[in-house]
Amino acid sequence: MDLTILYRGPLASCDYDCPYCPFAKRRDSPAQLRADRAALERFTAWAAERTDDRLSVLITPWGEGLTRSWYRRALTDLSHLPHVARVAIQTNLSCRTDWLKSADPAKVALWCTYHPGQTPYDRFLTKCRELGAAGIRFSVGIVGFPDHLDQARRLRADLPEHVYLWVNAAEGRTYSDPEAADWTSVDPLFPYSRHPHRSAGLPCRTGESVISVDGEGTVRRCHFVPAELGNLYDGSYRAALKPRACPLTTCDCHIGYVHLETLPLYDVFAGGVLERIPAAR
Template structure:
């Protein structure tokens, strides 16, 4: 089996436990049994071995990986080890993970910081503000690429404003709209001042019939190797480990009526977000952020 072209993989194993209990998350404070944790570790290690094998199986092809666990991965040693190992593979272009940043961060010094990156979310009810901010500054000292985000709940606005004021301008602070919530223009305005790209998150994007990179250059992979075009569509393309998915990789339109999650709609060709996030699609860092091309606008956060 040889990959026909460069590919981006969104990996989600069986891990479902998290050390936070956010009210807006269905996986808050879920506990995995020791058996479930062992199964998750084996699945992650098998996946990393597969990526490593593509250096010889698919010579010349570049692979990018975004870990999107239901729970918090970086409190588990095997996710940290996976990030370190993948970052040093010459055919891996980027490896990133979604995290609440509750873990220690010094291990990132072992990564190739040209390749490894973090998508970090601040949850105001779950951690001390000063602790989270200090970790952000430590990431900058370590030379780690990262973005910071927050969920756009009304009760989070003051914390978001404070975070935007305290973070250096070159750190992108994104805002995720609350799923199912309709924002009036007045409600959306302060969020857009903090994150000028908030309009992309504010409302679901019509997607049926529009070409999407998922299922062609982007796929979703689960712990047992099942490959789907994305996390949000149930149709299976095959399995990663027997190579059966390769024959089904091709450009295709989205069959869903709409897409409301960044890790989905960023791949819609109609939105041109690959240009907006050029060089930082997986870690959600816009091209030119903090260099005058795109910057926070909120004077109230100064």
């Protein structure tokens, strides 16, 4: 079985205080951190045993995972498993990058977000250059607020041409055509993010070849549909995997709508769906 897993454990702490994020500067207690570590280690052990499956894993923590040693170790270990095709994580790139020397660069990838005002621009750019020098696959992105536009343009100019710079539409924001044109000049794929996608009743790969897993092992079709399909660790989810239509009215998050069969994004991001890297890069 080819299976893509979106893993999100209980970690909810972050070292940034972005005003648009509910997890800004949130601190997990030592007990919460121990629980998160145990959950991720359990998941990694499960993945190591699934040698009859071909797995792709995207870790999508609420907080920042790579400042925690167990996330760095999990990505490293998963990258060396023969039956894991890709392992990626969403990150603000505030961590050091030398740990990636122990990972398989053919398997590991980073989905990096630049948050203006949270880290010096030159520090972030230097880390991007370190990733490039190490041969690590990565994309870079930014949230499309008006006061981020100049920084996005600067970043696009300073990053190598082959590094994809994506732009996420700010939640709840409506973009005029001129505003959308500005962002599209930075990210040609911004039109996919500009508006929520109608999804009700439309076929989606989630729940069939893509699943969401939480720290308890509860399996759902995606992060945005609460209905449970079973549990990862007792195998009960497998009988529930089947083609199914989306029950929601719209889907407005890339990690959700990228899996809609009515959109061409599996072709657009062929070979880089998890790390959000278009096929041409």
